[in-house]
Amino acid sequence: MKRYNPQEIEAKWQEVWADGKTYEVSDKADRPKAYVCEMFPYPSGAGLHVGHVRNFMIVDAIARFYRQLGHNVMRPFGYDTFGLPAENYAIKTGLPPQETTLTNINHFREQFKRMGMGVDWSRETNTSDPEYYRWTQWIFARLYEKGLAYQAENFQWWCPHDKTVLANEQVEGGKCWRCGNEVEKKRMKQWFFKITAYADELLDEIDNLDWPEKIKTMQRNWIGRSEGAEIEFVVKNTTRKVRVFTTRPDTIFGATFMVLAPEHPLVSRLTNDKTRKAVGKYVTEAMRKTEVERQENKQKTGVFTGSYAINPATGEPIPIWVADYVLATYGEGAIMAVPAHDERDYEFAEKFKLPIKQVIRPLVTGEKNEDAIRRNVISAVVKRPSDGKFLFVKWHKFGWISPVIGGIDPGEAVEEAAVREVFEETGYRTRFIKKLGGEVEKYFFAENKGEWRHAISQPVLLELTEETPSAVSAAEKKIQEPVWLTHDEAMEQVTHPDNKIGLDRFTNGVKNYGLEGTMMNSGAFDGRQSSEVREDIVAWLEEQGVGKSKTTYRMRDWLISRQRYWGCPIPIAYDAAGKAHLIPDDQLPVLLPKITDYQPDDSGRSALAKDKKWLKVTIDGQEMTRETDTMDGYACSSWYLLRYCDPKNAKQAWDKQKVDYWSPVDFYVGGDHAVAHLLYVRFWCKFFADEGLLGFREPVKRLLYNGYINAPDGKKMSKSKGNVIDPLDIVDQGYGADALRVYELFIGPYELDAAWDPRGIGGVYRFLNRVWTVTQEYLAASSAKGGDPADLLKAQHSTAKRVTEDLHRNSFNTAIAALMEYVNELYKLKTSGFSPEWQEALETLVKLLAPFAPHIANELFEQLGHSESIEEAGWPKWDDSYLVASEVEVVVQVNGKLRAKFSVPADTAVDEDEIKKLALSQENVQNFVSGKQVVKTIYIAKNHLINIVVK
């Protein structure tokens, strides 16, 4: 008998697929299409490790599954080749990125082929190929014509190490995403793509995407739409105006000062002789600070400009300050500060002794209204650990606890029984008493002693039922009366030096519970609810011409300029006057010249600036100088999904018909780029649709976001940690690509991270070996006997069903488990020769296995006597009639606990009375039922489960 030899059969089938161009597809097919691909990789010099390849295996399994289902499946591959790592490598070695990139691609392609990936290689795409980036430039031109590519001078993130500006998305925790060095702010003229023009659609359409919630939430947060108002404050004794954005126009009467960001253009004009020096110093220092330094020091700093603005609501002058807690890049770069109702403003006001004016009375303070009491107050019983006794308290969410009585004096320790008694007496119906974990520090006012107390307790929370008898609530109100504090009184208590509660707790209270409430100190608006008055205040300001509704986004425009060599050149040139001109379409591509000195410098221009010859260009007979910035690599990757549909087109970026046939992508698989790339592809797609270049507005129908495979120690695999596992090592150890593929999908759900277990692959290899062996035994025997065909058919059909359903919900690990069970079953049934049932059982096995382990599946399918491919043979169907068992096992529970099982013929299982009789006659059931009264029985025919309830 021939042994399972992965090396041999894998080489054979990889050759068959390559020679036969098996996976090349065209858009001319009368089958339903399926477009499946992964986020294309950056081909690094290090090659792939077993962590990277999982998403390729997911894609390949899906692609093969849909091919077998009869779909016209496009499964392309490509390389994201522009970018910093290749250029840094060129600087280090002097080797041109054009060459190293091709070397790396060749390495990747080889690795990829040896995994047995079913790829349409005719669609291979490389973003640094002039035939590709020519169209990236063409897209830039279209964006430029529509005003969606523009230049602006601005403060930008600058990486001093890589000497380039970075997009917001590329700054991670104040550090460069590539080199990890701290970034700085630098004022530069840069190119932007106006993604904010599509902010609303990008946000609203998220709801309709079949994407993981996690990614959708991240995109929503990233776009960060805030509805509010834009309000103008006139600077006192001038005609100058400071514009602010606020989401809380209702608090305008409480705006007691203003704050500008250090970068705000008006700062220098608002200073006077006295303040100029201090403000200048503060601004310089703030600008010099790196983002990390600004984040580390959350202590409020700031300086007074010397100017005042007029609060348009009150007419009062309020001081204008400069502080770096206000961000230049959000809203108007200036705020109206309302210290009474904003934590950050409160902190600032406290530090610089600025006035605090309360304009909203939070519901919880002073409101003697039952609703408010119920919503904002939790009744609690504090249990003292030392003696297990209880203390009744009522907890204000302002961070301290005051006692509520109800028959027991505050501070009095009582037995648990007494606690229950009181609750019964007062009519509170307790739903539960529960222990909370850990100790809690509480401050409470001991009424009988007339002083504030501090306690460490283990609280036991007690929730009240909804209906509290009116007699009780009246009594409760009476008791509570002295405890309720107004906002001012509360603040007094809290800030009193003898009180240990501290400001933190109080401001937390304000933040969480003081934001909405009843208006006060707000003129005509007093007495109304803050949430209801917002629009009216905006309307009132608008009448005076000083405000209007406005929506602001957290997302900024996409900065695409890179002062680097190895990127797609921006197709722009400047005339003698410095005016920008598009390079005409017929002069595209703007080829990236081959140079020798790649080193960037502090000039703010890329190494391209050193190529004097390249710099010169003639447009319409006019001599001009080329733009030396290149585009962010994300620009190149924002449209490759479209190019895959028409990769060889030399006349246009793509043919609309072809793209409309294949797109949108049915399955897009990756484990990275949750916001950046996945937002940019959506943005460009919408733009192309508006230009009439596409017939759809969302490029990715379904997104599968896969988890990482980590090293056995649970850490990320990386070259520097030396814990990288090369997939080809696993293959060459003798396990083969099939075992590797099956293992990576079997290790756990695809969306979760998993740790590589070197022993796990052995189990999977054993499984494939058993698949091989059971088939060989069948083929080798000559006479026709074997297991009971009924058992065989049942196993075959139920496995087909399970695997199909699991694949439809991308549950690869359970699909493989089902196949393992099937093989174990085949082993038990023991074939020893040909029979039509066994032939079909094994063909089904091999077909179901093909998406995961295509080499062994194709080999065995051939050995089973087929010359056509597995794809042509199609996906196994199942017949539910084989799944119906002749006998079923009835499960008997008594009071929900399993007590007995017995078998009955399937047609008996529908007879409830009969089942009940049989259940009660079971010996072990009688042990639990006899002497007790059967209250009722519940029979669930679907699960053939009966539950007997006794008392």
Add this chain to the structure above:
RNA sequence: GGGCGAGUGGCGGAACUGGUAUACGCGGUGGACUUAAAAUCCGCUGCCCAAAAGGCUUAUGGGUUCGAGUCCCAUCUCGCCCACCA
């Protein structure tokens, strides 16, 4: 601080709409084959009890239900993302 997600054996994990918890694999263990080992094959393997019977068990506490890993409330722990966004 905010948002999202997750806690099930020694380990990775299974249980689709509430209905026999621990499928499948790893590891462990006993046996067969072998002079021996590897490979392979066949058992056993959540915990407590000598075994049977029984009891306990899906982070913790509670609720709803005939019945809860699954639904609800609270608490704890871990992970990821965002983070002075007005």
